[in-house]
Amino acid sequence: MLKISIWTKQDEEISTTMLNHPIVRNIRRRPLLVVAPLSLIVILYLFIFSHREPSKKTQKYSYKSKNKSWFNKNKDSVILRNLPKNHLSHYDLNQLTVSKTPLENKEEILVLTPMSKFLPEYWDNLNKLSYDHSLISLGFILPRNEDGNKALKSLEKAVKQTQSDPTTKFKKITILRQDTNSLESQAEKDRHALAVQKERRSLMALARNSLVFTTISPSTSWILWLDADVIETPPDIIQDLAAHDKPILSANVYQRFFNEETKKPDIRPYDFNNWVESEEGLKLAKTLGEDEIIVEGYAEMATYRTLMAHLYNAKADQNTEMALDGVGGGAVLVKADVHRDGAMFPSFPFYHLIETEGFAKMAKRLGYEVFGLPNYLVYHYNE
Amino acid sequence: MNFKLDGINRIRLLVACGIIFTITLLKILFTPSGLYSPSFDDESVKFFDLDNYKGRADGWQYEERVLFCVPLRDASAHLPMFFGHMKNLTYPHNLIDLAFLVSDSSDNTLGNLKKHLNEIQNDPNLAMRFGEIEIFEKDFGQIIGQSFSDRHGFAAQGPRRKLMARARNWLWTVAIKPYHSHVYWRDADVETVPPTILEDLMHHDKDVIVPNVWRPLPDWLGNQQPYDLNSWQESDGGLQLAEALEEDACIVEGYVEYQTWRPHLAYLRDPYGDPEIEMELDGIGGVSILTKAKVFRTGSHFPAFSFEKHAETEAFGKLSKRMGYNVYGLPHYVIWHIYEPSSDDLKHMEWMALEEIRQKEEAKIKAVYDKVWDKAFEGVQNDWSKERNDFMKNTDLTNFRKIYVDWSGAESENLVENNEEDKHLADFDPA
Ligand SMILES: Nc1nc2c(ncn2[C@@H]2O[C@H](COP(=O)(O)OP(=O)(O)O)[C@@H](O)[C@H]2O)c(=O)[nH]1
Ligand SMILES: Nc1nc2c(ncn2[C@@H]2O[C@H](COP(=O)(O)OP(=O)(O)O)[C@@H](O)[C@H]2O)c(=O)[nH]1
Ligand SMILES: [Mg+2]
Numbered sequence: 001m002l003k004i005s006i007w008t009k010q011d012e013e014i015s016t017t018m019l020n021h022p023i024v025r026n027i028r029r030r031p032l033l034v035v036a037p038l039s040l041i042v043i044l045y046l047f048i049f050s051h052r053e054p055s056k057k058t059q060k061y062s063y064k065s066k067n068k069s070w071f072n073k074n075k076d077s078v079i080l081r082n083l084p085k086n087h088l089s090h091y092d093l094n095q096l097t098v099s100k101t102p103l104e105n106k107e108e109i110l111v112l113t114p115m116s117k118f119l120p121e122y123w124d125n126l127n128k129l130s131y132d133h134s135l136i137s138l139g140f141i142l143p144r145n146e147d148g149n150k151a152l153k154s155l156e157k158a159v160k161q162t163q164s165d166p167t168t169k170f171k172k173i174t175i176l177r178q179d180t181n182s183l184e185s186q187a188e189k190d191r192h193a194l195a196v197q198k199e200r201r202s203l204m205a206l207a208r209n210s211l212v213f214t215t216i217s218p219s220t221s222w223i224l225w226l227d228a229d230v231i232e233t234p235p236d237i238i239q240d241l242a243a244h245d246k247p248i249l250s251a252n253v254y255q256r257f258f259n260e261e262t263k264k265p266d267i268r269p270y271d272f273n274n275w276v277e278s279e280e281g282l283k284l285a286k287t288l289g290e291d292e293i294i295v296e297g298y299a300e301m302a303t304y305r306t307l308m309a310h311l312y313n314a315k316a317d318q319n320t321e322m323a324l325d326g327v328g329g330g331a332v333l334v335k336a337d338v339h340r341d342g343a344m345f346p347s348f349p350f351y352h353l354i355e356t357e358g359f360a361k362m363a364k365r366l367g368y369e370v371f372g373l374p375n376y377l378v379y380h381y382n383e
Numbered sequence: 384m385n386f387k388l389d390g391i392n393r394i395r396l397l398v399a400c401g402i403i404f405t406i407t408l409l410k411i412l413f414t415p416s417g418l419y420s421p422s423f424d425d426e427s428v429k430f431f432d433l434d435n436y437k438g439r440a441d442g443w444q445y446e447e448r449v450l451f452c453v454p455l456r457d458a459s460a461h462l463p464m465f466f467g468h469m470k471n472l473t474y475p476h477n478l479i480d481l482a483f484l485v486s487d488s489s490d491n492t493l494g495n496l497k498k499h500l501n502e503i504q505n506d507p508n509l510a511m512r513f514g515e516i517e518i519f520e521k522d523f524g525q526i527i528g529q530s531f532s533d534r535h536g537f538a539a540q541g542p543r544r545k546l547m548a549r550a551r552n553w554l555w556t557v558a559i560k561p562y563h564s565h566v567y568w569r570d571a572d573v574e575t576v577p578p579t580i581l582e583d584l585m586h587h588d589k590d591v592i593v594p595n596v597w598r599p600l601p602d603w604l605g606n607q608q609p610y611d612l613n614s615w616q617e618s619d620g621g622l623q624l625a626e627a628l629e630e631d632a633c634i635v636e637g638y639v640e641y642q643t644w645r646p647h648l649a650y651l652r653d654p655y656g657d658p659e660i661e662m663e664l665d666g667i668g669g670v671s672i673l674t675k676a677k678v679f680r681t682g683s684h685f686p687a688f689s690f691e692k693h694a695e696t697e698a699f700g701k702l703s704k705r706m707g708y709n710v711y712g713l714p715h716y717v718i719w720h721i722y723e724p725s726s727d728d729l730k731h732m733e734w735m736a737l738e739e740i741r742q743k744e745e746a747k748i749k750a751v752y753d754k755v756w757d758k759a760f761e762g763v764q765n766d767w768s769k770e771r772n773d774f775m776k777n778t779d780l781t782n783f784r785k786i787y788v789d790w791s792g793a794e795s796e797n798l799v800e801n802n803e804e805d806k807h808l809a810d811f812d813p814a
């Protein structure tokens with residue numbers, strides 16, 4: 001093949017400059033003279049080539065690169081960069097601390113957020129965290145749809161700005177595009193229909209797991225789960241929650257709204273996934289099939305569980321703790337060891353619980369205790 | 384002729400352009416939603432589309448990265464053999480990222496591991512060198528000793544499994560990156576394994592897949608034996624047993640205490656069977672597991688609690704299935720775990736060694752006696768048969784009555800005595 005193209009090139013040159021050269025005339029008159037040796041070369045070439053094939057076939061598999069088509073190129077960040085000597089790193093996890101005083105011990109925090117919508121208030125709140133930003137890494141996972149595209153563009157802009165300013169710069173930011181599907185519609189009433197809850201929360205569980213397990217590093221001491229629509233937390237939330245030294249600790253998620261009756265701004269409970277199990281709840285679970293789930297906050301499913309959302313007392317101590325059996329994902333601080341031991345967000349009914357509530361159950365099966373702070377409020381966006 | 388050629392080339396060029404244009408157009412039109420990808424110059428920000436790392440059957444041809452996980456405890460003795468296998472791996476080494484967890488070791492496992500790794504990473508042949516290598520150290524406290532019988536006693540299984548599960552989870556959770564497409568688990572103490580193991584397992588395109596694991600045995604134990612009984616298919620008997628046990632119980636296969644009647648991958652092996660044959664499994668063993676990375680990424684793991692009455696790798700099989708992944712084993716494709724003698728085997732081997740010495744001594748003594756004996760009773764038998772006819776020349780030998788003496792009683796008594804001597808040796812206590 002190669003030889004033919006070289007010849008045609010030469011031929012072209014010859015033909016333009018020396019069209020009347022005797023050799024050329026000769027070729028023109030008797031083309032076989034050229035064609036015959038050429039085809040011989042081609043046949044020889046093919047012969048040698050085909051002889052090489054069998055020797056290749058002694059290998060069990062082909063190692064020829066099947067490059068993904070060039071217009072569908074992988075646009076991800078270059079994978080291996082700045083590797084240490086011999087590509088070798090060594091981490092002693094026995095030295096990793098998880099303490100009441102994380103800042104003094106320079107403990108690293110990983111803040112994780114599944115994000116279907118980018119809210120500027122969320123970002124501002126994040127930037128205001130008083131914990132040392134050089135000890136905070138961020139992780140985001142966005143759905144594989146138009147919502148995700150939109151959020152990703154806004155997030156990209158915000159990240160670039162924050163990272164270019166040394167005073168706000170975070171240690172590391174990982175942004176993931178989810179491989180698993182997402183439900184298209186995210187309007188509040190669609191999201192909360194009981195029928196779609198199981199599927200939606202199952203997909204959310206997969207997204208949360210993909211996020212935590214690809215971003216948790218050997219130096220991560222704590223993980224703060226913070227939903228993208230939690231737009232207001234105390235700036236000291238990391239230090240405040242860590243001070244309780246609990247494996248899993250959930251803040252109480254409320255929502256600001258304008259109270260039409262009192263004509264005043266007001267707050268109301270939002271997240272009902274922080275609860276204490278009840279006799280009725282356990283009885284209900286027994287009547288369910290293996291694949292059925294219980295979700296909180298639906299009249300069809302009265303569990304009479306104690307909901308942390310209802311236990312807020314403005315006058316009481318902010319540091320009051322209560323033991324929980326289920327947690328939501330709004331604002332939860334988790335010791336990284338809990339996830340390292342394998343506690344994850346079940347995407348299937350696990351003791352009839354899924355996602356964050358199933359996570360609390362699994363952590364308990366691993367021997368960890370779960371707590372909540374009824375009087376420590378964070379605020380959910382009001383749509 | 385020249386003009387013609389030019390014309391053809393031009394047409395070809397146009398056709399090629401046309402084809403490329405339409406394909407690009409089709410791609411743009413039909414790629415799901417035309418997903419946006421950001422780009423960051425800042426080293427501190429990374430973006431990954433997890434859809435690029437789902438794991439294909441021929442991943443090595445697409446530069447798919449494999450996370451190769453190895454848990455180690457007091458494993459110095461196995462490392463030379465282990466690295467021998469590593470060097471021979473045919474999967475492109477630069478696509479393999481290694482992750483080791485060293486726990487509770489007192490034999491300088493860490494130092495030896497680093498020595499081997501530095502050696503391989505300085506190989507003049509660049510193709511020998513591996514991708515990213517991470518060594519993690521974490522001690523969980525020893526629950527039981529690391530000798531074969533310590534580890535394989537029935538009572539030790541539950542707590543040991545849960546501890547091993549924690550160790551395995553600590554390893555993969557810190558080691559897995561967004562860009563891994565496959566995860567491979569391998570124990571250090573595998574003696575024989577094909578260098579194509581990764582491709583051999585990967586081309587089946589399963590979410591979770593394991594080979595059959597056997598071990599060679601000394602002749603006196605019958606040459607070979609199934610090693611890994613943790614790879615099995617669920618049975619009604621198994622489900623009934625699970626139902627009957629309390630929440631924290633942990634069924635372990637291969638122990639008489641738990642009769643499950645489950646079909647085991649190990650026992651289904653036919654040495655002449657097709658190595659490509661697949662068998663669906665529910666529980667799996669951990670000696671050599673290949674999974675798509677998404678299995679771990681989306682949350683499957685080695686339960687360090689009793690999950691459906693199982694823990695660790697067996698529960699990993701169950702959990703992965705619960706999450707909708709497929710789990711398979713290859714009954715006729717075998718890798719070989721080392722033979723580690725149990726404490727009974729050790730006693731038997733001690734006896735065999737002593738027996739060999741005894742037999743040698745005996746042979747020596749016998750040789751001496753035989754010599755003496757031969758000297759004392761030289762050639763009498765032959766002479767007698769010759770001379771007999773002379774002595775008996777006046778007797779009619781055709782009517783000679785044969786006399787039988789039954790010595791068997793006396794002989795067997797002797798034998799019993801001998802055996803008892805042997806018995807004493809067999810019970811020899813090495814301690
Ligand atoms: N990656 C990803 N994140 C999502 C998806 N749906 C919701 N989220 C995010 O997950 C968190 C909780 O979801 P949300 O719909 O607010 O649940 P709710 O607060 O319980 O109503 C929020 O941070 C959302 O932005 C999804 O399909 N994929
Ligand atoms: N990190 C760690 N590795 C272990 C521990 N126990 C065993 N291993 C390693 O895990 C693998 C399998 O262990 P082994 O004792 O051979 O298991 P068995 O063959 O099933 O009896 C080997 O590579 C061991 O070195 C442990 O407690 N921690
Ligand atoms: Mg929300």
Ligand SMILES: [Mg+2]
Binds near residue numbers: 570572720
């Ligand atoms: Mg072993």
